[in-house]
Amino acid sequence: MFNTENGCFHPINLHVSEELPKQFTFPFYYTPHPLCIRAADEVKSYLSTQTDFEHNFGIDYNKDSLKIGKMFGVMVVQTVEGQLGYLTAFSGKLAECNHLKGFVPPVYDTLNLDGFYKQNEGYLNSLTSKIEKLEQNLELEIARENLKKTKLKSIQILQVFKSTAKAEKKLRKERRISAENKMLDNEKELLFESLKQQSIRSNLDLKYLKLKLEADLKAAEDHLLGLTEPIEVLKRERKTLSASLQSQIHEQYRFLNARGETKDLLTIFKATDLGRPPVAAGECAAPKLFQYAFEKDLKPIAMAEFWWGISSNTEVRKHGQFYPSCRGRCEPILGHMMQGLDVEPNPIERAGVYNGELDIVYEDDVILVVNKPHEFLSVPGKTIKDSVLTRIQSYLPEAIGPLLVHRIDMSTSGLLLVAKNERTHKNLQKQFITRTVKKRYVALLDGVLEGQKGTIDLPLRVDLNNRPRQLVCYEHGKKATTNYEVIEIKDNQTRVYFYPISGRTHQLRVHAAHYKGLNVPIVGDDLYGMPSNRLHLHAETLSFQHPIKREWVTFNSKVPF
Known part of the structure; x- marks a missing residue:
């Protein structure tokens, strides 16, 4: 019977009509072993009646808080002395906790207040707070609006000038054509020179106008940059620190296998097509169960995972139903952790x-x-x-x-x-x-x-x-x-x-x-x-x-x- 006072190992007896499986469960395609079904039923019974923690799975209509279903796992194990029992785990956090009585602990506890992650998380949060405060500065919005207006005004002024210059150029051309047959040579020479100077003056006016508009635009851009640059500096610092923390965390997730070998997340996922660990890798129920079993010298016998609660908006998840382990996050990890175990062949390959x-x-x-x-x-x-x-x-x-x-x-x-x-x-x-x-x-x-x-x-x-x-x-x-x-x-x-x-x-x-x-x-x-x-x-x-x-x-x- 599931009992939170007995620690993480919950004794279970083999019925007379039952036999232990000859091979460990292939976790990505399986039919739950009767022992796993009984173990899961005990955990389900506990979840239905427990008062040890508060979490809204979405199956109690009297609760108005955020509804979140969870994947749970059970692993039937055997002690060195031959006693049968089972372990159970939940994916991610439950009731905002990593540690709950009766459930195996996480491979690495990111919620540990004394750990480096929590200590650095506070600084990350302070950076985010500073960024948000600077982004909400009214002067920043005014500067952005001023830059838009300056750009628009520049375009409009140039359009008006070029339109006027085009009309004046056309008029000068018409005067040249008219003068060809109506003026004496010396009169034409004076007129053409005057028209030439007008054309030169128009080009110079356009040049100086562009310089003036560019100076106004740069002043608006520099003013905005002066307000956004401190934000970008903080964002770069946050991004660098976040990446460094993530890398350190991945190094803390060290997974054992049946041979006693250890690999961290970075090493495991380096050989995959993704090349790096996906979000929440190592937080699923299955790796937690294997890790605890190997740490406590317990022999894995069989495993099953089931969903408890409301389905998410994207996935198909039925309350109480068994599901295989996820492939993207768990397949590389379990591929390492199951080395040394006699595992059922992959039925998909057949x-x-x-x-x-x-x-x-x-x-x-x-x-x-x-x-x-x-x-x-x-x-x-x-x-x-x-x-x-x-x-x-x-x-x-x-x-x-x-x-x-x-x-x-x-x-x-x-x-x-x-x-x-x-x-x-x-x-x-x-x-x-x-x-x-x-x-x-x-x-x-x-x-x-x-x-x-x-x-x-x-x-x-x-x-x-x-x-x-x-x-x-x-x-x-x-x-x-x-x-x-x-x-x-x-x-x-x-x-x-x-x-x-x-x-x-x-x-x-x-x-x-x-x-x-x-x-x-x-x-x-x-x-x-x-x-x-x-x-x-x-x-x-x-x-x-x-x-x-x-x-x-x-x-x-x-x-x-």
């Missing part, structure tokens, strides 16, 4: 294997329609080369052009359109771009959906810290729109038609699972819902104008679930 023949639904001289099986790639991946595209390239060795006109996710089954030549590909691709192609997907949702039809409009972008997951993002996301229609509700599941207007990665999966969408994930969605025998999403119908026949054609594929 995914995408299809031993059967491709099901060709239709074929003629210019197009081909394939029924893609689930868990099979449309195009080759980084490690998996077998795909619809590679199979089609072998099937049509003489075909030229990109072949595939569109793609569907690896876990999704259904219709894919292939063009046998480049001209056909351009024709069909244009139909996709102009959204004249009609697609219908069938999905089985893991719950009862209220309402019969509607539209979901949630912009999407990739989660840079957790690829290939997608986020809802109104600032940087690409527009994604889906129409849906309920077919039937049976056994607490809802079968729906999806009509995607756009074609973003994981669009239908996120639109189904996100709380601003349908808030009901697709059955078998291992990224945004719960794993099952497969993702219950199928591209059933595809309709478009045939590029040669110029007639509307429709193809169907039987739903396999």
